[in-house]
Amino acid sequence: MKTFMREFKAFALRGNVVDMAVGILIGGAFSGIVTALTANFINPILNVVTGSATYGLADVAGFASAFLSAVLNFLLIALVLFCILKAVNKVASLGKREQAPEAPREKTCPYCREKIAIEATRCPHCTSVLEEQPQEAVF
Structure with missing residues (x-):
């Protein structure tokens, strides 16, 4: 059991696995920003230009708050991932001796x-x- 845990730790903390996981999570959060930008800025502008819809000040404020919410979500995910990676790197370096x-x-x-x-x-x-x-x- 001890060797199994050691092998699993070596696999899970290997640079490629951690980097891929971070990339997937950051990519998902960034796609939320792109979706919010498209749904809350680009589509309403196109609707106004084509004349298919008109928006009031409350609608514009709702679009802006939805976009800012997506940006804040991205920043929070990035901050949490940064803190987790700092902890993982600290744990990974505990068993290593300085040469x-x-x-x-x-x-x-x-x-x-x-x-x-x-x-x-x-x-x-x-x-x-x-x-x-x-x-x-x-x-």
């Missing part, structure tokens, strides 16, 4: 500026003898 930085494996030749192995005593590119700089003692 210590690796020791450098390369150095730069002071003569030709090519990358060479850190243990090299002679540059393989320009064949210069690499002398170690004596370290001054600090008192």
Whole structure:
């Protein structure tokens, strides 16, 4: 059972699955904005231009409030998804340990500026003898 839960966590928190879920939810909320824009602004304008309908001030206010409601719905969904993703990322990073930085494996030749192995005593590119700089003692 423990391995099953570990495998499910790895699957569910994988970047592609979470990104796809967020995309679907944001896309659904955005389609609500597009629908509200079409139903509450574009169609009434076309109705007025073609003469098939006339609207009063109360109708215009209703159209505007319906559109603003769709925009607010989108923003709330985006905010909730953001908070959920922050929590999911926090949970996913709980088991991970920070890795210590690796020791450098390369150095730069002071003569030709090519990358060479850190243990090299002679540059393989320009064949210069690499002398170690004596370290001054600090008192």
